[in-house]
Amino acid sequence: MEASSFFSGLLSGVDYRSLVDAIINAQSRPITRLEDRIDRIETRSDAYLSFKGLLSSLKDASTALRSSDAFGARTATSSSSSVSVSAANNAPVGSHEIEVFQLATAEKLGSDSFQDRSADLGLSGEFLINGRRVAVAATDSLDDIAQAINGVNSGSTASGVNASVVSVGSSDHRLILTSERTGATGVDLVEVSGGVLKSLGVLDATMSTKHITSDGALSDRFANGTQSVGGLLGLTSPPAAGAVGIGSLSVTLDLSTMSLTDIADAINAEASLAGSGIQATVVPDPDAGASVRRLDISGTTSFTDAGGILETLGFLQGGKSGVAHELTSATAFQDAGGVNPATAGTQLSQLSIGGNGAGVQAGDTLTISGTRGDGSTFGFTYTVGGGDTLQTIVNRLNSNVDGLQAGSRTATASISANGELVITDDQVGGSRLSLSIVANNENGGTLDFGAVGTSATGRLRQISAGADAQLSVDGVYLERATNSIADAVEGLTVELHAGSVGDVVAVMVGKDIDAFVSDIQAFIDAYNSSAEFVRTQLERDADGNGGPLAGDSTLRSMASDMRRAMQTALAPGVAGNLGRLGDLGIEIQQDGSFSVDTARLKEALETDSGAVQRLFGIHGAGSVSELEFVGVTDASVAGTYGVEITQAATRAQILGTGFGGTYVDDGTSDSMLIKDIASGATYTVALSNGDTLQDIIDKINTEMDTALSEIHEASAQLFSDGVGTVATDSTRLSDLFDNLGANLGVAAGDTLTFSGTTRGGATIDTQFVVTDPSTQTVGEMMATLQSAVGPDTRVYLDANGRIRAEDQETGSSLFTLDITSDNAGGGTFSVGTIAAVQEGRTTSGIVAVDNGGQLELTAEGYGSNEGFEISFLAGGTDGSASLGVAAASYTGLDVQGTIGGFAATGLGQLLTGDADSAVEGISLLYTGSGVGSVGTMSVSRGIASLVELAADALVSSDGGSIDDLVEQGQRNIDSMESRISTIEDRLARRRELLLRRFLAAETALARTQSQTDYLFASLPQFNQNER
Template identity: 25%
Template sequence: MSSPGIGSGLQVDQIVAKLMAAEAAPLQAYERKTASYQAQVSALGALSGAVGVFQSALGSLTKIDAFRSLSAVSGDDKIFTASAGAKASPGNYNINVTQMAQAQTLTSNGLASKTSAIGLGGKTTLLFQFGTSTNVGYGIAGGGLPSAMHANGLADGSLTINGTAIATSADTNSAATLAAAINAKTGATGVTATAVNVFSTFGNVATGADGSYSLTVGGIEIAAQGASTNVGDGVTTAKIDTALESGPVRDALDAAGITFSGTAAAGTLEFRSASGGSIAIEEVVGGTVSGGLETAAGSANDGSTYTSATSVRLTSANATDITIGGSNPAAAGLTAGTSGGNLAGTFKYDSSPLTGVTIDSSNNTLEGIRDAINKANIGVNASIINDGSGTPFRLVLSSTKTGEKSSMKISLQGDGGNPADTALSNMLSYDPAGTARSMKQTAAAQDTKATVNGIAVTSAGTSINEAIQGVTLNVVKVGSSTLNISKDTSTLKTNLTNFVKAYNDLDKAIKDMTGYNAETKKAGVLQGDFTAQTVQSQLRKMMGAPITGLSGTLTNLGQVGISFDKTGALNLDTAKMTKAIDENFNDIAGLFAAVGSSSDSNMSFVSSTNATKPGTYAVTVTQLAAQGSITSLAAPAATTISDGTKWKVTLNDGTPSSLKNTIDIDIPAGTYTPTELARVLQGAINGNSGFASAGSSVTATIDAGGKLVLASSKYGSVSNIKLADAGGTTVNSIFGGAAPVAGKDVAGTINGLPVTGSGQFMTGQAGSGIEGLKIEITGGAIGDRGNISFSQGYAYQLNNLATSFLGAKGLIGSRTEGLNKNIKDIGKQRDAFNTKLEGVEARYRAQFTRLDTVLAQMQSTQAYLTQQLASLAANS
């Protein structure tokens, strides 16, 4: 143990401390530099935050929709509310809601137990299809009215229904007048009547070299053919049914208020008029013609006028039998007695995904069936109700969607070629187009119906979209009210005001950081800093330059009342802004947002990147995008699909091929018209969960030549489809050995420069003048397609500029990174200097310790000599 100076009295610690204080003086310079750098880093953080706040204020101005904002005000929001999008136009509308959308509900007959087994437990699939149906209901289909009635009417007392006399007379001389007389007593009978026009037997038509043929219903031509057409190549029952299902013929019938049930192919086609009157069913024959109405195929048609057979159809309101009586019911085409049954309607499958629910011995109870349907998540809710009767438990099925197209058809199929379980079929089958319906409809699927300024509109749900372009009506209840659509200038003014304020806040922050405060006599932390000055100067430069590429009248901020004052802050002239908005509302979007426009309706601007340069560019298309598809070699006739039919479908497969893109698809058994077959194929494929999860689907259509086209929904080189047999009806029996065609990507140039094609999208390649410009070509012709114009407004450019400031490698980020590196370097220098000081201190201590030792020795010698000299002096 030692203590420096204890021997000599030398103040070693104090001396070393003072020496070291002098040696450590340079450390203060390190600390000052560190503090300065840290203050700059903090200031840059504040600058970054201020730029971020400014960028946030730009968000509402960078998208074009923000400048097309319209307000939608309902006169009575208890009837409907409304919202207006970018494509809406100002105006006033009268809205009358007459019907609310609802889902279909089906109810089974009652069972005594909800847990007892139903049927034998064999595997049975419940197949649900959704579409549009006319369910005529329960009642009696009358026979054709005799000619005597048409001539003389129906004598009073001839007809009673459910014990109530129907008042008739000589004026009751048609199906329409008879139906009116019956409906006058509906309150007492519980029965309604409809006039029905029967489309009788039809032979497929052939025409000679001089022949021609046309068929009209209610004055609407539904089929026609010219000369020299063989049987099967012209008008057939299948083509009549196809024409009635969809397209212009169906639209014309709907517009005329003519509905139908049954099919021509089955000889059950019937037409009804909304007015209850008779409908003329006529054919016009010229030259040599065989086949046609009431004429067998191959038999000569002499062109005689055909008069459709008319009758009345009786429908029971509570689905009970109807009792017919009177002195002469046969004169009304009815038979005395009590009877009734399900009346044939129609069902048009809408190509929705076709899905099935498996019932077997593990779940063949009422509760099991309910749970299986709900678990399958197929668009149907199942529940059980107890009506309190002797057989109280009923299965209730409701579509999860509203609208006419949500009507259900339920068919049952067995497994491995075996029939469906009889008990399950007797309980659950439901076909609106047939009479063997096990379940009863307790609520019909229906659309929301309304008029807009007197024009009828419909919607499957309670929201009506695009009846007025760009407007959504959210219907609450039946009723009438008004709707006002007007420009929402207040939102735009608020956005522009916020933009000016946000810039001025940023400008003030920069001035405070870089300026000199005369009162405090202190300079800002970033005074003279290149980064802060660059941020400020680039923002001002960008806002001071006009926007290029605009076709409107507005090209600079001053035209909307925004200008710089002498201090560099923005001023907002609200009067000038209001005038610009009122007079040039549609042009303001281009002044702030990124805007693209096209001279071709089949070509549209999609997006751009920071590298995309504004301008007008010529577009040339050398190849249109195509879908992968397969087209039947001939038009399919009425087609029968056998039980157990499976096709191996490969959809949108890549290179190398992947097994997950090939799936076995079950095709439901049945006899289908070409249109029905297309819908069934589309629904069966799209209903597969494997394809759905991969985002793959198909469309199935009948082309202008009557051929069946099955196509991938995707476009481009990733689009392809292939079919192979896996059991039952063969692919070749439908498509005739047709080969699939692969999809193609769109190809061409933009401004003569190469592009990357992907599906229907063309994108400018990197490094070119059109880099990042993405457009969509949805159709049209090969060749020059006009121009795409693109401009970048102030908010869009400022947003990109702010992003370049704030990025990790951006202006502020790079500067901050450099300062932090300087701080680390100074820390290293300080640490090295401290290490050096430790060595200096050790050397000083060693030197003074040796000095202390020498002094102590000298002091000891001095003391000894002093003592000896003193002793000598005393002895002398």
């Protein structure tokens, strides 16, 4: 301020600035008092927050101790390192004997040898590997195929097979397939089209029945029986439609359009025409999922098919036999005429080579040496005798004394149809077989076998076989696909590491008493820490000084609530012999803390862990079996309450009337639509003229048991030329045409946008930029799209050239997809709209039965939220009236009643006490059908539960007492800081006023002084003038 620029009291001699400071300081004492109060509140709040942290730890320990599984921990021990075990809380206490006969192993397969791992193989087609489709193009190399196989080993339906290329040498490269999963099932390979697997040498040319039954065979498993097999497998080039042999029947099948149901109908139609007993039925496979279906063909075990249809269905499978190492002589001998190939019976003297006689004579010798498959050597000299034939040499080579048939790894010599000497290892797989034959031609002949080189490299297609684990548990023989077995004994996981017949491993499962003691000790320690804090805060020293909360009545009250909860005693009817902490050896000490007698605690836990659990946790029990305790909320009050039922819960049900035995309609089937109210899914059943009641029941129950994955399909097709050739993944973007034969004009710079939501609801927002349409392919675009939608949904270009998106799991889906192009280059690229052609759904619990010759439908669940809606859709003439079931909505009734005389709300069979009553939040399940007074429900809260409630009331972030105190303190601080600000503003103005007044006085004094000085200076002049 202007006034502050003057020096204080230069004329008056008074230091008025110091005087003003003293006045202001005197008037600032209220600020100091307020600041002291703020410091005390902040210190108090910090102390309460420290207390809150201790109570939060106590609450966590209480929650862990009062939970239903707090005393369920188990220990599991094994008498041998060959078997390790772990036990969950639900594992029964006891002992078991385990004997391991065989470990589960994983299958490993190998291909033929290829000279260049990165060269185009010229193979094209599709195959399935553990149900996942792999497409191969002619430009793919061995490395590319390995990459494609690994590409399907991802997501929720990963194949479980890893592919790698092993380089044995610079010109010997092999594809290796290794199953990630153990078990006899191993690597399931299906040759769909193009013969890729056989060309790679992973499968041989033999075929065998895959899933043999006692009177026929089963197909592979399929997601449902109503969708085309090609669509279910996502095939873009399924086997061509054609005839297959099923027993004596010839049945034409087309997997691109036919479902399992269609195939069964076609087989049965042919069987009927032929008067054959062969029958095909679509059957469920409950072990693989409620909706999974298989085709069961009975009446024959003979299946033939040259086109891959039955192999794709899973009735036939390719062989995985090994390859024997084979040697062949470079020379192919002819007979005496030099025209026809020599045979084993051709005499050596009549042999010709290249049309010229070899001149072999008696007495000529052959020096023969080599190694057998195991590397053992052999050698001898063969002397030609009169009349000897090629078979004579073969017999000498096959000697079991010193020839190929001697030793443990034998081989066999023979003469081929081309007149060559052939040596074949008698064992498949890798071999060190070799042979050298030197013709000495002592009589001037020209006999020469040439180099005997490898004509077939010995190898194992199945490098290691997949095998199930074999074991016995308590004398019961088991087979499992994995060495980790969790379903043999409830709650017990068994890990197999080694074993042999006769080695019995003892396994013990017991209560984990040490874990129980540790949890209880943690609870007591947490309480003691909070009690110690309270004690040190409340106490004062001899001078009356204490902590920031010394003498705090609120803290004292909080501590009292916690101590009261700790000292709770359960009612005798609930507690048994353990009604208070002291009964466990947990006693309160003089300082308010609790001590634990570990020996007594362990004894109580070993004797009756259930009673210990009731002492700490929440317990509820109905007086009759129809009353089941479900749970409570924090507001629920412990006690015994009578249960009065005024209405028992019911399930939705409809019983038809007037059905005459068969459905009456015209030749076009009607549709019965049944909507499951709980899930919102709709199930459609075809009703055909002549259907019996059992036919209709079977159709309904089959449909209800069928879960579906959601499928979306583009409305527009993509073609690779103007004459209707469907586009594939290898089609270049510049070669895309529409259904009218017009090129879509995809140009560099075009941007395709993929938008929508994934199956789980995440946002899809990805772009694919066209840089060079003459080299970029549809497959590259689809790869970007697949990456955008994630592994839960598979996107592909189907056999009709439409983009198709199929969820990999059944059930409801949030999947949506839109594909747009900005067509910046002036083109017309579009896939149309992408809409659901099949809604995803789970199975339904709605069941159809025959009740007195009438159709009865019943929902699985109880209550008003469970049930079904029935409607009909006429195919031609509406015959639905003949079924005797009305189109309407049918729901069940919710249970109604009271608990302890207090109002309660029912939902299905669940009855829950209403708010603002002692039974608020008490939930029970009434499974009976009677009404009236049906029994009582007793609810108790143990010590840990009560401590948890007490602690929660203090530390809850939603209105907890400590937060309220801290927030009130902050409000007080805010108010005081506001008052301080007001006082400081007022004192600043006061200071300014005082300074101005002193300045004014100083100014006036200066003016007076100036006048005085003037007068004094003027006085001599004035006196002179007077003279």
